[in-house]
Amino acid sequence: MVDQLPNLGREAEMLAAMGMSSIEDLFEDIPAEVRMTGDLPLPPPQSEEEILADARRLLGANVAMGERVSFLGAGLYRNYVPASVFQLVTRGEFLTAYTPYQPEVSQGMLQAMWEFQTLISELVGLPVANLSLYDGSTAAAEALTCAVRVHNRKATEKDTVYVSELTPPDRLSVMHNYCQGAEINIKFLRHHADGTLDLESVSEAAGSCGIYIEQPNPLGILDGGISQLKDIIGEHTALIVAVQPVSLGLVEAPGQYGADIVVGEGQPLGSPVTGGGPIYGIFACTKAYLRLMPGRIVGRSIDVDGKVAYCLTLSTREQHIRRHRATSNICTNETLIALMGAMHMALLGPEGLHTLAVRNMTACLLAKQKLGEIENIVLPHANNHHFNEFVIELPGSSEECLAHLDTLGIIGGFDLSAWYPERKNWLLVTFTDQTSEKQIELFAAHLAVWASSRLVTA
Amino acid sequence: MSHLFEHNGAVGQGYSQPAPVLPASSIALPETLARKNLPRWPRLSEPEMVRHYTWMSKRNFGIDTGFYPLGSCTMKHNPRVNEVIAQIPGIADIHPHQPEHHIQGLLAIFHEMQYMLEVCSGMDQVTLQPVAGAQGEFTAVRCVQEYFRLRGETQRTKVIVPDSAHGTNPASAAMCGFEIVEIPSREDGRIDLDALRAVADETTAVMMITNPNTLGLFEADIVEASAIVHDVGGQMYYDGANFNAILGITSPGLMGFDAVHFNLHKTFSQPHGGGGPGSGPIGVKSHLAEFLPGPLVKKRPPVGDESQMAIDDMWYGWYQPTHSIGKVQQWHGNAGAVIRCWAYYRRYGRGLRTMSEHAVLNANYLRHAIHKAAKEAGVDTLVKDGAEAKVAKHEFTLSLQPAKEKYGISAMDIAKGLLDKGYMAPTVYFPLVVPECMMVEPTETESKDTLDTFAIHFAEVLQVDAETLHAAPITTPVRRVDEVYAARNLCLRHEYDDE
Numbered sequence: 027m028v029d030q031l032p033n034l035g036r037e038a039e040m041l042a043a044m045g046m047s048s049i050e051d052l053f054e055d056i057p058a059e060v061r062m063t064g065d066l067p068l069p070p071p072q073s074e075e076e077i078l079a080d081a082r083r084l085l086g087a088n089v090a091m092g093e094r095v096s097f098l099g100a101g102l103y104r105n106y107v108p109a110s111v112f113q114l115v116t117r118g119e120f121l122t123a124y125t126p127y128q129p130e131v132s133q134g135m136l137q138a139m140w141e142f143q144t145l146i147s148e149l150v151g152l153p154v155a156n157l158s159l160y161d162g163s164t165a166a167a168e169a170l171t172c173a174v175r176v177h178n179r180k181a182t183e184k185d186t187v188y189v190s191e192l193t194p195p196d197r198l199s200v201m202h203n204y205c206q207g208a209e210i211n212i213k214f215l216r217h218h219a220d221g222t223l224d225l226e227s228v229s230e231a232a233g234s235c236g237i238y239i240e241q242p243n244p245l246g247i248l249d250g251g252i253s254q255l256k257d258i259i260g261e262h263t264a265l266i267v268a269v270q271p272v273s274l275g276l277v278e279a280p281g282q283y284g285a286d287i288v289v290g291e292g293q294p295l296g297s298p299v300t301g302g303g304p305i306y307g308i309f310a311c312t313k314a315y316l317r318l319m320p321g322r323i324v325g326r327s328i329d330v331d332g333k334v335a336y337c338l339t340l341s342t343r344e345q346h347i348r349r350h351r352a353t354s355n356i357c358t359n360e361t362l363i364a365l366m367g368a369m370h371m372a373l374l375g376p377e378g379l380h381t382l383a384v385r386n387m388t389a390c391l392l393a394k395q396k397l398g399e400i401e402n403i404v405l406p407h408a409n410n411h412h413f414n415e416f417v418i419e420l421p422g423s424s425e426e427c428l429a430h431l432d433t434l435g436i437i438g439g440f441d442l443s444a445w446y447p448e449r450k451n452w453l454l455v456t457f458t459d460q461t462s463e464k465q466i467e468l469f470a471a472h473l474a475v476w477a478s479s480r481l482v483t484a
Numbered sequence: 485m486s487h488l489f490e491h492n493g494a495v496g497q498g499y500s501q502p503a504p505v506l507p508a509s510s511i512a513l514p515e516t517l518a519r520k521n522l523p524r525w526p527r528l529s530e531p532e533m534v535r536h537y538t539w540m541s542k543r544n545f546g547i548d549t550g551f552y553p554l555g556s557c558t559m560k561h562n563p564r565v566n567e568v569i570a571q572i573p574g575i576a577d578i579h580p581h582q583p584e585h586h587i588q589g590l591l592a593i594f595h596e597m598q599y600m601l602e603v604c605s606g607m608d609q610v611t612l613q614p615v616a617g618a619q620g621e622f623t624a625v626r627c628v629q630e631y632f633r634l635r636g637e638t639q640r641t642k643v644i645v646p647d648s649a650h651g652t653n654p655a656s657a658a659m660c661g662f663e664i665v666e667i668p669s670r671e672d673g674r675i676d677l678d679a680l681r682a683v684a685d686e687t688t689a690v691m692m693i694t695n696p697n698t699l700g701l702f703e704a705d706i707v708e709a710s711a712i713v714h715d716v717g718g719q720m721y722y723d724g725a726n727f728n729a730i731l732g733i734t735s736p737g738l739m740g741f742d743a744v745h746f747n748l749h750k751t752f753s754q755p756h757g758g759g760g761p762g763s764g765p766i767g768v769k770s771h772l773a774e775f776l777p778g779p780l781v782k783k784r785p786p787v788g789d790e791s792q793m794a795i796d797d798m799w800y801g802w803y804q805p806t807h808s809i810g811k812v813q814q815w816h817g818n819a820g821a822v823i824r825c826w827a828y829y830r831r832y833g834r835g836l837r838t839m840s841e842h843a844v845l846n847a848n849y850l851r852h853a854i855h856k857a858a859k860e861a862g863v864d865t866l867v868k869d870g871a872e873a874k875v876a877k878h879e880f881t882l883s884l885q886p887a888k889e890k891y892g893i894s895a896m897d898i899a900k901g902l903l904d905k906g907y908m909a910p911t912v913y914f915p916l917v918v919p920e921c922m923m924v925e926p927t928e929t930e931s932k933d934t935l936d937t938f939a940i941h942f943a944e945v946l947q948v949d950a951e952t953l954h955a956a957p958i959t960t961p962v963r964r965v966d967e968v969y970a971a972r973n974l975c976l977r978h979e980y981d982d983e
Contacts, residue, residue, distance in 0.1 A: 027839065029831075030561065030563065030831060030928075030929055031839070031928055032931035032934075033846065033932050034838075034842070043852065044849060044852045049841050049845065051875070053733060053875075054874075054875065055873070056702050056704070056733065057704055060706070060735075060738040061738070062733060062734055065732075065837075066603055066604065066732050066836060067603055068600060068603065068836070069833045070834060071830075071833045072833065074565045074831075077565065077827050077831060078565055081572060081823075081827060083589075084574075085569070085590065086589065087588055087589035088575070088578055088586060088590050090574055091577050091578070091579055093573070096579070098579050098581060098582070101814065102580070108499055110533065114534065114537045114538065117537075117538070118548025119548065120541050120544060120758055121546060122549075122552075122559075122562050122755050122756070123546040123547075128545075128899065128903060128909050129962070130900070130963065131544070133540075133543040134539075135544050135759070138540050139759075140976075140977070140978075143976055144489065144978040148523035149525075153977065154976055155976075160616065160619065160813055161814055163811070164813060199810035199811040200811050203809060203811070206660075207661030248517050250514055274519065275519070277518070278516075278517060278520065298576040299576075299578065299579050299580075301578040301590065301816060301819030302579075302816050302819060303813065303817055303819050303821070304760070304761030324976070325976055327965055327966050327969045327975075329963040329965050329966065330955075330966070333962055334486075334962075336965075337970050339970040339974070340974075344651075345655035346650075347651070349664075350654035350655055354655070354659070355621070355652050355655035357617065357618045358617060358618065358749065358756075358759065358760040358761070358764075359616070359760040360760045361758045361760045362755070362758060362759075362760065363761060365758070371525060372488055372536070373528065375527040375528065377495050377527075378499050378501065379525065380522055381496075381501050384504045384508045385501065385502070385504040385505075391506055391511065411517060437579075437582065440581055444581075459501075461505070463505045
């Protein structure tokens with residue numbers, strides 16, 4: 027702690043200047059009845075070297091995905107973040123700044139976020155983007171409450187939104203927490219057995235405030251039916267689409283098929299998985315939602331000399347001005363991670379994004395071919411196009427299969443019984459730009475051996 | 485080039501990638517799925533990209549650039565080893581769905597952080613899941629809401645906040661569906677117990693308050709306030725934005741609170757990154773513990789094979805509270821931020837009290853130094869304390885109301901004048917209860933010399949004439965930015981010429 031406190035040893039001098047004699051004088055306003063007695067029951071202070079050594083010991087005891095062969099995704103995706111992103115984002119001027127309340131000395135971050143808004147806007151095909159929410163789930167939840175604010179007056183089914191029945195329970199739980207205060211009902215959109223959306227069920231949602239679907243969906247399926255949704259639900263029901271942003275190098279931008287709000291986990295662009303945070307949530311929308319949307323927005327303006335300058339704008343939606351009438355309580359967001367996203371996007375360029383999407387999609391395609399050839403393993407949604415991941419149905423429980431693969435140094439995927447309890451044998455397997463052909467072959471070989479052993483014992 | 489979209493180099497510039505495992509032609513997406521036009525992103529080579537962002541960074545002010553006395557935000561130094569630690573693959577390359585036996589080290593750190601925050605706050609159980617202070621507020625109020633629902637006390641529809649509260653308090657409670665009752669502060673900026681008594685009744689669910697309050701003053705009547713709220717069956721919520729002032733000295737538990745959030749990015753130095761990420765764990769007393777978002781980390785002695793992977797002979801596992809409100813973030817919160825803050829807390833360990841003592845020492849010293857410098861410069865009639873108090877805690881308020889009345893110089897003018905002196909300006913116009921308010925928080929990581937120099941510069945700015953100050957700043961990358969123009973002429977993205 028000595029290296030963090032420049033005034034250690036100067037206390038007496040500073041106190042004397044104030045006419046005080048002891049540190050205790052500074053706390054005379056704290057009544058004795060609430061005073062803590064004795065030392066905090068915590069370990070002694072450590073030096074930087076000791077902390078780093080202990081961090082390496084503890085974090086080194088974890089199994090990093092890169093130490094193994096990993097096929098785990100289910101919403102977060104192993105990627106490669108270019109070295110320059112880390113080098114630049116840790117520049118102290120970015121890293122150690124607060125929210126840009128004084129625009130004259132915050133032009134760098136403000137401009138970078140205005141550029142981020144443009145990059146996201148272009149990516150998803152909608153005119154407006156904010157500068158991040160906490161993650162994909164909170165972005166989705168805020169999109170639902172935003173849709174109700176905008177559409178409730180004209181909705182025939184008021185205070186109601188529909189979400190895909192495939193939505194992972196943890197994401198759905200966040201939606202419930204954000205929606206319950208406004209007494210919003212969450213109903214479900216059904217899917218066919220092949221994993222695609224049941225458009226009949228979507229027509230039932232016309233007249234509600236909004237529908238939420240994911241493309242690719244939580245099973246990795248790219249659903250062609252989504253292009254028809256806006257025609258089915260009409261202008262008074264919001265079409266909210268969650269995306270894996272890298273997929274948009276190949277897959278149509280939601281703005282092109284009528285999405286009103288696009289959200290998503292920004293992580294694959296710019297951020298390592300990092301245990302699930304800090305990452306960033308994407309939020310983009312049409313102009314009709316602008317004044318009722320959550321989160322901070324940067325606008326381009328001028329200074330007193332008429333020079334281009336940037337500043338936060340539309341703040342009257344926000345909690346520090348509007349207090350309990352704000353569109354959201356969000357204050358701190360994920361700006362620095364969004365900055366990493368902007369840097370990654372800037373480096374990729376349009377063709378780089380396309381290449382990255384191709385790498386992700388072909389890894390998934392090759393795996394589909396190889397795993398599809400295994401006797402005793404079924405791909406229940408094989409007739410669809412997939413991005414990053416797909417379901418395999420095993421001749422035994424996913425739990426057993428994952429435990430077996432773990433002994434071989436393979437993180438085999440995500441046990442879907444955690445989302446859909448009746449699907450004990452469904453495994454969600456994930457392939458990204460970091461997956462090699464060799465890893466896919468190794469995976470297929472081990473899965474084949476395990477599956478055939480199940481065949482014999484069955 | 486002045487902005488990103490002016491770069492349009494050769495196709496595929498910037499960042500070369502390995503070949504895909506199959507040719508692109510093997511992907512045959514139908515018309516309904518295939519993207520027709522790629523995003524109109526710029527094309528930059530790596531040197532151009534590096535220079536663009538470096539240029540922008542030089543147009544941004546951080547703690548590393550200079551003194552950052554932004555009240556309520558606790559802009560303390562961010563130790564760099566924390567950034568090194570956050571890049572270790574054992575956190576950077578961890579998936580939240582990995583099984584417990586893959587993440588024993590991570591869970592051990594989570595458990596240690598839960599414990600540390602519990603003992604510092606006097607709470608019984610902490611969750612690390614909320615990712616920002618405002619989300620912590622929302623989460624805690626949700627827990628109280630479910631607690632009352634389970635008890636059948638659904639008539640509790642109101643949340644009380646003082647008028648000096650952070651805007652997130654009423655916003656978070658309103659998001660949960662509560663009605664907000666705002667109570668006025670006393671003339672001296674402190675809580676008005678009579679006003680509280682007048683509104684506290686059987687419809688009260690929660691009172692949200694921060695202590696030290698937003699004027700940097702300790703609410704000595706806090707135990708009485710807690711008793712008033714508890715007597716009507718309500719719950720007390722502690723906004724931890726100002727926790728930096730009291731570690732090891734007092735605690736929300738001792739003051740009678742039932743729930744608290746922590747702004748780890750303030751108290752424990754997660755870099756604020758120009759607006760985030762943060763981390764907003766909450767702690768609660770035992771009667772609320774089973775309502776927390778899950779999972780929480782618990783420890784026990786290892787069984788069988790577990791001992792080979794156990795950390796210091798302990799096994800760490802997830803625990804799902806029985807009446808959990810569910811999740812507020814899909815994963816395990818901002819794990820990377822929690823790791824940085826763990827590294828920060830380890831630097832102090834049981835000496836965290838010294839950190840708070842120095843935060844309070846620096847704030848009081850600076851308050852004294854500013855008044856002294858103003859007096860010596862003969863401008864002490866232009867500035868006064870935002871609230872009368874012998875001692876402040878980790879921050880203090882000034883009122884520029886006299887300068888406003890005498891010369892038409894506003895708190896914002898002084899703020900802009902300070903930018904010209906090479907400082908980040910203090911928080912202005914908050915809390916709303918102080919006219920022409922300036923809220924100053926130096927933090928414990930500033931030297932006496934920096935505080936002395938700032939005080940002299942502050943007094944110099946007070947001596948500048950109104951006309952010059954209205955025109956400030958003049959030395960910054962841009963001069964005063966027209967926020968009204970920005971709102972009236974919305975330009976939220978780059979528009980291409982062909983549009």
